[in-house]
Amino acid sequence: MTNLDVDHRPLRVILFGSQFAAVDDPEAMGLSASGHNAVQTLASRLLHAGYDPERPLILFRANQCIGKTTIAEAAGAPAQGPEQ
Numbered sequence: 097m098t099n100l101d102v103d104h105r106p107l108r109v110i111l112f113g114s115q116f117a118a119v120d121d122p123e124a125m126g127l128s129a130s131g132h133n134a135v136q137t138l139a140s141r142l143l144h145a146g147y148d149p150e151r152p153l154i155l156f157r158a159n160q161c162i163g164k165t166t167i168a169e170a171a172g173a174p175a176q177g178p179e180q
Contacts, residue, residue, distance in 0.1 A: 106152035109138065111162070120156075139170035149173060 117138045118128035127145070129137035134153070143149060149161035153172040154161060 104148070104151060105155045106164075107142070107147075107167075109135065109153050109155050111135070111155060111157040135170050136172055137169045139172075142167050143171055143173065 107124060109117055109119050110120045111134070115132060115134055116128065116130045117134040119125070119138065119142070124142065124145070124147075127138060127141055129141060131137060139153065142151075147167055149166065149171075151167050153165050153167060153170055155163045155165070161170075
């Protein structure tokens with residue numbers, strides 16, 4: 097496995113209740129967030145930590161996949177498209 101493969105491997109995010117989210121990945125252990133917008137806060141922390149905004153996140157609750165997104169989408173970051 098190359099570094100490129102690791103950098104684009106999806107990060108697993110576990111949701112606990114309605115107001116707590118944590119990354120379940122050895123690469124980002126310890127990153128979590130709580131509050132009304134826990135997933136958005138967690139994604140913002142991942143961006144600030146230098147993670148690729150286009151890196152996929154897979155969301156789980158009660159060991160069941162409930163959705164997929166990217167760090168940028170979850171953080172509410174503006175789309176990186178061509179300038180108009």
